[in-house]
Amino acid sequence: MTVAMELRGVSRVYGSGAGEVHALRHVDMSVRAGELVAVMGPSGSGKSTLLTIAGSLEEPSSGEVLVGGSSLRSMSANERARLRRRAIGYVFQDFNLLAGLTAVENVALPLELDGVGPKAAREVGLAVLEELGLAGQARRYPDELSGGERQRIAIARAIVGDRRLVLADEPTGALDSVNGEAVMRLLRTACKRGVAGVVVTHDAQLASWADRIVFLRDGRVVDQTSQPVGPESLLTDGTSR
């Protein structure tokens, strides 16, 4: 399988002098197309920093980030912007859906911003919603949807078009366990289509939906676990079988 995203020796330092914070220290990590990777670790261990750097929303202090085999450093600002728009989908805890647009209009928005005509964009948006079992919500506005439904629509928006990488930061944070599982199931469905997914979560049960769990501590990768997919592979105390 092709490598969709790779971090090579990535470090990120915030501040300087006595206030220096080493958010990431020499992190090596790669995610293949079709693979879902969970990132876990204590508060402040660098999980969000890893995600924003992988998504080209922030630059590393040193090291290299490759998306689809191309180094972000070798791209112009315009090329990076195009990559963010076309190839990378982002899902955050607070949904970020636009209140004045219906579910399908929200999903179609990235395509429209990228120059696809409204009708064609809407058709692609509807197809993604259908594929994810969300067609029934297509015409509703965000305030007519539950929190779980809103987050699933946000995932549909993150994978619409030719997205190769989906980055999700605590996408299940505000949801109950049933809706949290539904969100992880959708991310898995997206990965089956060949999308590479990276999801930050505090929840071991939800992380068990991933193919692999990467553990961070003090900005370093301290462990990686491959696992059979599905929450049934977890023991009741949250450890892997």
Ligand SMILES: Nc1ncnc2c1ncn2[C@@H]1O[C@H](COP(=O)(O)OP(=O)(O)OP(=O)(O)O)[C@@H](O)[C@H]1O
């Ligand atoms: N913009 C910033 N300026 C200064 N320090 C920062 C900045 N962003 C993050 N940090 C620091 O970098 C370290 C890693 O932060 P990060 O948000 O990546 O951790 P996290 O694992 O996502 O934490 P949490 O689980 O609490 O969200 C923390 O010590 C944090 O205070």
